[in-house]
Amino acid sequence: MLDAHRLAVLAEVAHAGSIAGAxxxxxxxxxxxSQQLAKLERDVGxxxxxxxxxxxxxxxxxxxxLGHAETIVGELRTAERTVR
Incomplete structure (x- = not known):
């Protein structure tokens, strides 16, 4: 299963346009x-x-x-707000 934190990193890199910005x-x-992205790339193949x-x-x-990552991260944020 893909790691949600790594998906969030991918989304942030995509939005920032650079690893340093993210x-x-x-x-x-x-x-x-970079390490998180490398692990995600290995997971995805x-x-x-x-x-x-x-x-x-x-x-x-x-x-x-990225489309899936944004959806998943958004749903997780919604879940966190719901239970807090």
């Missing part, structure tokens, strides 16, 4: 973000990002997974 928004180190000098773009698999 790391800053998540209060992680860029290395920690495909590359999710194209890394460029000025940031990242999603691969087609990454784009497909």
């Amino acid at each position: 790391a800053q928004r998540l209060s992680f180190t860029p290395s920690a973000v 495909a590359r999710l990002l194209h890394r460029h000098a000025r940031g990242v773009t999603l691969t087609p698999v990454g784009e497909a997974l």
Whole structure:
């Protein structure tokens, strides 16, 4: 099963457009973000990002997974608000 925290990292990287930007928004180190993405790529069995000098773009698999990631993360946030 895919890890929800890693899916949240993918979504943040996609929205920030870079690993460094996502790391800053998540209060992680860029290395920690990269490690989580590498683990997610292993879990999925495909590359999710194209890394460029000025940031990242999603691969087609990454784009497909992003939609699911946003839905899952949104549902988890809703569940947390419901029980708190």
